[in-house]
Amino acid sequence: MTLRNISGFAAVALVAVGFAAPAAMAKPAGGAAAVKMIDTDNDGTVDMKEVEAVASATFDRLEKDSDGTLDAKELKGRLSKAGVQSADPDSDGTLDKKEYLAAVGERFKMADPDGDGTLDAKELNSKAGKALLALIK
Template structure:
């Protein structure tokens, strides 16, 4: 049986369903699409564990020079100059995985105004949710 995929999104969905691994987003997506891609327990929301898994995979994918950190070039605009400064408490101009995940956690909290520890499609569609998705795409 031959399966034809008409676009890269369909291929990404197929790969995700097949591998059940965290996903990298090629284009901006809606909150509902993001939930569908990240929500490994299929409860209709994403929690910090699911976000962290995706963010960790994103960090690993971006970290090209094997030095254990992401510099401005490797971050590819995911953090502004001010955002990088905030995420870099040791002020070495890079973020290690722990610092990166702390920045992700900060954005998760900002995107969770009801404080229930989960994000739904509406929360991911908010400006704070979009800022979070920028870090994990």
């Protein structure tokens, strides 16, 4: 067994027991992979309800200081400064869960050019789809 095979085996073993790379280091999911991860009803598309469930869990995971909001540090670049300002109607410099989910909703609409209320892999691979995925990863 070569060192390369051992390294590959170790990586597989670590992933298998839940020691995957941190999200910040992981590549963004492609459209098809994202559909598989988000599509709880297995219809081949994702709807706003499915995206909101993932976004809500992402908010909870990012919200480290237990103040009920995400600041720029907690958002880790998911929104630009202008994006935060746009999503922050009370102008307090942070996003509460309602504001965060509203930003997710806006990105969902931008990624849904046909307006059918669902996103397929092609739509998630678009620039707007990738922006949505970046916000909920």
